[in-house]
Amino acid sequence: MLAVVGTVPNPEFPMVAGIATLENGDICIQGRRVTVKRGTPALLAAAIKMGEALSQEEPFGYLIGDIGSGDGSQKLYQYLVKDLKQKNFHTLVFHYLQPHIGWHSRIQSVIEKLTPKPNLVADAGFMYVAKMSGRSSAYDLFTPDMGELAFLADELAPHPFYTRGFLLHEENRAPDLIARAYQHGNAARYLLVKGRKDYFADRNGVQAIIDHPMEEAMEAIGGTGDTLTGIVAALISSGMELRQAAIVAARVNRLAGSYAQPSPGTQVSEIIPHLPKALEEILKGRRELIQ
């Protein structure tokens, strides 16, 4: 089973842990509803849509309200340290959480003792703290955007806010930045870098570039990175090998975006409904290639 850990932008939202479903475009979990705009709700929505298309069970969600004070994240960390010991997830995704080195270490201590060890995916705040802690290699997959890749490549920066200028955002330098991130031990086993072109890489360098279809507007749309992480997590959880899952996910996310005929003003909730059709198209193409 897939589990997703993250926050929602509502300080009143209580700690919930349970199966997450999608009803009329909203995430429903433990009797609570969350509108899908971006962030962890968008990740969950994409994962649920993928699960439907792949006939997989719905994901388990750990959610709490946090608007940046970190109070919610702290309660969620406390809960996880106890609860993860009792669960057996195939794939575990950490997402929008307040970075905190101490809590990251405690969560990692719990995960290290799990057998079998789940596939670990980190994005957003939890990817930041994994890097800050020097523990990136404990993860199977990071899903940074280009700005975050520059942060991973900067061995001195504790947060993307401090990324040094010479490393910042030059798309054609992605292979150099990837190499630098691995050189300093600041990358997961695999990287799926989202941008104008998506890059799939490991410590040997770029393994695949996914650049079709090309929709320039996607870069401006908040939540398209969250959907990519949700798609790849759902594919891994379905049993697809991680390398294939990453490449398929990048193609599906781009194609769904293209189906929505996006402008920079498009919202990610307009893209998510197109995910099943995009998945069907990509998998059909793969089957034809194999035959």
Next chain:
Amino acid sequence: MGAFGFLKKKSLEITENNNGDRGFLVFENTSEVIQAENLLKKKGWEVKVMGPPPEIRSGCDLVIEFPLIEELKITKTLQDAGIPPLQAVPVSSPLLEPVDLFQIKDFGRYLMVQAANMKLTVEKESLTIVNISGGGCPDVPYLAEQMVGKGLKEAPSPREIGHTLCGYALQLAYEEMKRRCLP
């Protein structure tokens, strides 16, 4: 969050120091840093938000660099405002500089400004904020909810309602967008 829970009490070792007249103020959390910066700038002090040295770093951290000679007056001002710093420490090694580069993308009808990991997009004609993307701290989805769909002049500033370094990066993108779009 007690962002500085791992704060070491010992004074930081002085090595090569090119900032001898500067100190940094340590706060309980990033929200207080942002409030304190607003207050001190309004009062006319030359202060800068910076990254803390590794010795006291625990997460999503910021400190305020300030003229050491004015420590007494500055800390009194902050105490009176209800945001006393946890500690005022001389700068003994280079502090991390916040990002100061912007990437601009012109989509024709839309303009996008990126600062660090945060991107802000407006429709040029109406000056409506149509999208916010990037970032990983939990205030980003909240900031987006509060700002998207509003005019550049009417939207709340990330400085007022944000809490984290991602919020601060969005503030920089927001200021740059205003500089480019507003008279």
